[in-house]
Amino acid sequence: MRFSPFLIMLFIASLLMTSCQSHRVLGTADKAPKPYPIIDMHMHAFQWNKYGDPPPPNLITGKSPAAMSNSEVIESYMAEMDKYNIVLAVGSGELEMVEKMQARLGNRFLSGIEFPKYTAPVNRRIEDWPDVNELGKLFQSGKLKIMGEITAQYAGVAPNDPKLEPYFAMAEKLDIPACLHTGFGPPMSPYMGDPDFRMRYGNPLLLEDVLVRHPRLRIYIAHGGYPFLEETIALMLMYRQVYLDISAINWLLTREAFHDYLQRLVQARLGKRIMFGTDQMIWPETVEMSIKAIDSASFLSEKQKQQIFFDNAATFLRLDKSNYLSDTSLKNVKTDTKTIKVINSEMRLRPATVGDKMEAAFNLNSTGFKSAAVQVTGFDIDGVTETEMFINGQKIILPDDIVGDMTPKTVTIEVNKKILKEGKNTVTFIFADAVGGTTGFSILGFDLIIRKE
16 A cells, blocks of 8 residues: 555654643744743752762662762753753752852742751761841842751651741741641651651641741642641641642652642642642752653643643742743843832731721832833632722722632732832722621732833
8 A cells, every 4th residue: 555745744743743742832833832831849959979979879760860060960950951941940958059059040040948957968967957047138138039948857846846936937027938848758767867857747737836827928848748648638728828849759659659649639629739849959860750740640631730830839939920931941031120029018908998998108210111010919808809909099900810718819910111100109909898797808918020121
């Protein structure tokens, strides 16, 4: 039987299409599309010889790292970022190495500090509780952006232990996202340098008292809370400000075990608070392994995969998504976007009567910018929007996304730059209506974003 050239070409084209990665891409018909952007919410800035010289092989693949210097470790991870369109990495480690990665990655990196328990080269286990005031200065100066990964479990300290209270209080006050290690650790941890490690201290439910004391704490639990599945679900259903990352379990577990765990989280309606992470340390192949674990999950829709890869983390971090959802990677995004934080503490309009209002003022030194947006974080307590927002007397419509039955939501709203003016500006929230007995609205944050590109 003979086939026409057209049919042969059609068959080859169909094979090429089915061989593409499953996570969908952004692009236009006349350009080669790029993979949908990814935010790695959990990786590490570790020294090349952190676990020995020579470095040990990957526990799962048996492959030994090729990097034999700190620079090579950084470059090897950057190569994975470029390959898979990881537009932002959230990384922690010792401060010196974190600073080196920050210098190399620039605005593609959010810096964190791992404490109190960590491994220093070569395989030396250390416990160090940073001075709260000194740590606060690092956050206020911008040298650090994330608190954690907090590895208190390795020191035998539960999340609700008083030793952690000053750190959580500071994170809430400064509005710093915090990452808490939960769940499991390397096999035989109590016999391998962490004698106080206990699995029970990794139970996410131990975080409950902290959340009650600090309702505005932005926190995400690492490693999906594994193996405490039911406890993780219970905590997140009750406290809707809590997010999680699925780092490490997406490559350490068998594919089937990971999928079973992830599917249960999704079935519990937590899909919009699950964030991608790799826990990449010194083995760069874990990036691909982690991505494929999501791509191969047949129970996830393409939209759900995009939420896990990017959208949920962007919401949690309060990012301007328009900077990332483009045909250019973050490394090419202009850095002349300025964010002015207008509200740092809650503006609570409940209980309230019609006409009650709260105001905040901010100054602009220059109106020479191309576009502007406001990023508002808040929640309504009964599902009915009862507050109106004005900037300099001009009403700005709050989208329905911000109405969420005690669930804090962050929305970005484009505004006409003409309503902003040189000097003092005012944002006003007015209580507009009263519904039933559970009336009111809480504004947790308000940022002005001005773009000069």
